[in-house]
Amino acid sequence: MGGMWLELPFLLPLAQLDLEIRPRDDRMSFAARLALGFCLWQCLWHFQLSMSYTVPPALLELLARRSRSPVLYFAGSFNPAHAGHLEAINEAKRQVAKKHREAPIVLVAPKSDERLAEKMKAAGSFLFPYAERVKLFQSLLRCNGAHDVVFDGHWRHFTGDAREIRVATDRAFEALGCEVFRVMGEDRVKDHGLEDDPFVLPSVRANSMSSTEIRRLLVEDAPAEP
Numbered sequence: 001m002g003g004m005w006l007e008l009p010f011l012l013p014l015a016q017l018d019l020e021i022r023p024r025d026d027r028m029s030f031a032a033r034l035a036l037g038f039c040l041w042q043c044l045w046h047f048q049l050s051m052s053y054t055v056p057p058a059l060l061e062l063l064a065r066r067s068r069s070p071v072l073y074f075a076g077s078f079n080p081a082h083a084g085h086l087e088a089i090n091e092a093k094r095q096v097a098k099k100h101r102e103a104p105i106v107l108v109a110p111k112s113d114e115r116l117a118e119k120m121k122a123a124g125s126f127l128f129p130y131a132e133r134v135k136l137f138q139s140l141l142r143c144n145g146a147h148d149v150v151f152d153g154h155w156r157h158f159t160g161d162a163r164e165i166r167v168a169t170d171r172a173f174e175a176l177g178c179e180v181f182r183v184m185g186e187d188r189v190k191d192h193g194l195e196d197d198p199f200v201l202p203s204v205r206a207n208s209m210s211s212t213e214i215r216r217l218l219v220e221d222a223p224a225e226p
Contacts, residue, residue: 053168055176059150062105063176066148070100071173072201074183075109075155075165077116079211080128081137086144088203092183095201104181106149110134112156126215130156162192 063069072092078085089106096104111119113130120127128136134151141149155165166182173180184194186202194200209217 053165053172054154055172056107056150056152056154059105059107059152060176062148062150063178066102066105067177068100069102070096070104070179070181072096072104072106072181072183073109073169074106075152076111076185077119077211078108078110078133078137079116079120080133080214081140082211082214083140083208084210085137086140086146087208088183089146089149092181092201092203096181100179103148106146107152108137108149109152109155110137115156126219 059071063071072089074085074089074092076085093103093106110130110133113127116127138151155169170180180199182200183203184192184200186204189195189200189202
């Protein structure tokens with residue numbers, strides 16, 4: 001698998017070496033040594049998977065054609081997506097285009113169902129499954145004629161906190177030589193002390209209905225259980 005720095009075949013020489021250098025009465029059996037090595041490999045592989053970030057292939061394809069284009073990164077719950085999210089993207093695109101004189105490629109990163117479940121449990125609300133949130137957002141984009149928008153399915157598997165996520169994604173994009181601008185809500189910008197960060201674009205609260213208000217209306221309009 002790409003990016004893995006510890007491969008399973010590496011374990012066989014380790015097990016053989018253990019047989020050669022340790023006294024017979026003080027060494028683990030070949031099978032036990034190999035089993036222990038395999039467990040270690042599994043742990044390291046899962047650790048690397050949770051702490052690394054892979055740029056989506058669809059974005060790489062766009063960057064291959066538009067190597068000078070910046071990236072506009074928009075992460076959030078989108079539970080559900082609505083017109084306000086589109087307004088935030090369009091306003092951020094205008095701001096980036098003024099600086100670069102070229103429209104950015106938009107990368108949308110919805111939260112995983114697991115992360116969102118924790119948030120919604122605290123808020124006492126419900127969630128739309130990841131696939132439905134992506135499908136709804138894609139429908140909104142098509143209806144509004146938006147192009148060059150990529151959905152990031154890799155980010156939802158990342159297990160780090162917000163700061164670690166930004167460090168990992170910044171590192172991945174820097175390796176490609178492209179600048180990344182981030183769309184964030186005004187409240188999150190203040191919470192993280194990013195008011196003076198030129199690569200963070202606060203999204204002003206739109207006049208449209210919020211995700212919270214949409215969920216509330218859906219609950220109120222739902223038919224009563226028999």
